[in-house]
Amino acid sequence: MTIKAEQFMQRAIDLARRGLGRTAPNPPVGAVLVRDGKIVGEGFHPEAGQPHAEVFALSDAGELALGADLYVTLEPCCHQGRTGPCTEALINAGVARVYVGAQDPNPLVAGNGIESLRQAGVDVICEVLAVECRKLIAPFAKYISNGLPHVVFKAAMTLDGKTATSGGDSQWISCAASRVIVHQLRDQVDGIMVGSGTVNADNPRLTTRLIEEGGRLAEGSGRDTVRIVFDGSLKTSPQATLYTQQSEAKTVLVTASDHSAGALQHYRAVGAEIIQVSRNADGLNLPEAMFELGKMNLHSILLEGGSILGGAMIRAGLVDQVMIFVAPKMIGGDGRSLLAGEGVASIGDAWSLKNLRARQIDTDILIEGEVQHVHRSD
Numbered sequence: 001m002t003i004k005a006e007q008f009m010q011r012a013i014d015l016a017r018r019g020l021g022r023t024a025p026n027p028p029v030g031a032v033l034v035r036d037g038k039i040v041g042e043g044f045h046p047e048a049g050q051p052h053a054e055v056f057a058l059s060d061a062g063e064l065a066l067g068a069d070l071y072v073t074l075e076p077c078c079h080q081g082r083t084g085p086c087t088e089a090l091i092n093a094g095v096a097r098v099y100v101g102a103q104d105p106n107p108l109v110a111g112n113g114i115e116s117l118r119q120a121g122v123d124v125i126c127e128v129l130a131v132e133c134r135k136l137i138a139p140f141a142k143y144i145s146n147g148l149p150h151v152v153f154k155a156a157m158t159l160d161g162k163t164a165t166s167g168g169d170s171q172w173i174s175c176a177a178s179r180v181i182v183h184q185l186r187d188q189v190d191g192i193m194v195g196s197g198t199v200n201a202d203n204p205r206l207t208t209r210l211i212e213e214g215g216r217l218a219e220g221s222g223r224d225t226v227r228i229v230f231d232g233s234l235k236t237s238p239q240a241t242l243y244t245q246q247s248e249a250k251t252v253l254v255t256a257s258d259h260s261a262g263a264l265q266h267y268r269a270v271g272a273e274i275i276q277v278s279r280n281a282d283g284l285n286l287p288e289a290m291f292e293l294g295k296m297n298l299h300s301i302l303l304e305g306g307s308i309l310g311g312a313m314i315r316a317g318l319v320d321q322v323m324i325f326v327a328p329k330m331i332g333g334d335g336r337s338l339l340a341g342e343g344v345a346s347i348g349d350a351w352s353l354k355n356l357r358a359r360q361i362d363t364d365i366l367i368e369g370e371v372q373h374v375h376r377s378d
Contacts, residue, residue, distance in 0.1 A: 008032050008071040009101055009129045011220045015044040015053070016073045016136055020188035021225060022047045024297040027140035031057040031072040033065055040064040052077065054086040058093050066094040075104040078113040087116040097123040101133025106142040139300035142320065147294045149190070153303045154182060155312055155338055156325040163307055168201040174325040177362035183209050183255055190298040195309030196231035199282050203241050224249035226298060230309055232256045232284045238266040248377050280340070286316045300322030311339035314351055320373050322353065326365045
């Protein structure tokens with residue numbers, strides 16, 4: 001694989017990222033058309049119902065698409081959905097060669113798009129920056145396989161592993177630069193999830209603020225995403241900010257199925273959407289809840305708190321990735337830990353991470369990794 005090919009695919013990846021959090025139930029995809037070593041057309045999929053990335057790139061290139069090379073992050077579709085097959089559009093445009101980042105996990109495509117192009121005489125080269133392209137569609141791939149959202153557990157902790165003081169104070173453990181990254185991530189997901197304890201302790205807005213004004217992130221300067229509150233006992237006030245604030249995004253309350261309509265009427269009165277699920281030994285039935293959220297086309301969810309919900313989600317095997325901001329501070333005493341609830345009995349059963357990455361964010365260290373889902377001992 002040439003360096004040039006990887007550079008063009010990287011450009012396609014950068015374009016695809018513009019659609020993060022906006023394309024469900026479709027995946028984010030970017031495409032670049034190249035002729036004589038120069039980019040002649042670009043495109044990305046902006047949202048469901050809009051043309052796919054390849055179509056935008058073809059439109060951008062016009063007649064220059066004839067004989068050009070296409071770099072696309074995901075295998076072109078070959079079936080009729082809301083829009084026509086991209087393979088057909090590429091063949092009709094006379095594209096000579098297609099570089100594919102990742103094969104589409106959707107059974108309706110799954111290699112058929114590549115085969116359709118090859119049968120039409122188009123040269124297809126696969127697995128270009130495959131790791132990066134598969135990471136891009138990880139939420140879509142998980143949803144396609146089991147109907148569940150891809151969950152990123154984000155938290156900030158001190159050097160001694162505390163996420164809050166014994167009294168619940170946690171603002172702010174992480175530095176301002178780390179909080180900017182969190183707001184950028186909020187802009188790229190389909191939903192933000194917290195537990196009732198976080199709502200009661202912090203009364204958060206869970207909005208997206210991307211622009212700084214006077215040293216502070218400005219309200220209304222980003223795209224709000226769906227806010228999800230897990231509250232099995234209805235401990236949160238219907239007057240909490242995330243229920244009552246003005247926002248284009250809705251708030252979803254996930255609670256127990258044994259609550260009556262009367263008990264929920266105050267939440268519905270402020271516009272909250274209700275999901276009711278059964279209870280189990282760990283509180284709410286989390287797999288059932290996540291499946292219901294998946295049915296709402298929430299493919300990617302940022303789990304922001306707190307330690308009780310985070311611990312339960314880890315134990316249920318529902319967390320896919322973690323992002324831990326470690327601040328150069330120490331609380332000591334009985335400060336709250338990262339994961340509450342029952343832990344493992346032996347180090348051999350500890351939850352492990354793979355594909356680790358660590359980087360410094362101003363004064364903090366951000367540690368990222370994917371949770372290895374393995375069989376646990378009894």
